[in-house]
Amino acid sequence: MKKIINNNIYSTENANLIHGYCKGRPGDECGFEEQLYQAQSGAFFLHGKGGGASKYPEEDIVPLRDRQQVKSWLNTNLC
Secondary structure, three states, rough: EEEEOEEEEOOOOOOEEEEEEEEEEOOOOOOEEEEEEEEOOEEEEEEEOOOOOOOOOOOOOEOOOHHHHHHHHHHOOOO
């Protein structure tokens, strides 16, 4: 997926996948997947997609503003 946000290009094809997280099971309307990426520019972002009742009812990219957000996401989603 590719998305332009605030004149910055975020692309899952050109970024490095750091870690992925899944909540729920396939077909679960509340379930979703999130992947943490680092762009070539060094910026971090989340790529998410999920069921119609999830926090990602449509596939989306969400930039992370700073390293503290990255650390927080990793601390919450690492097993």
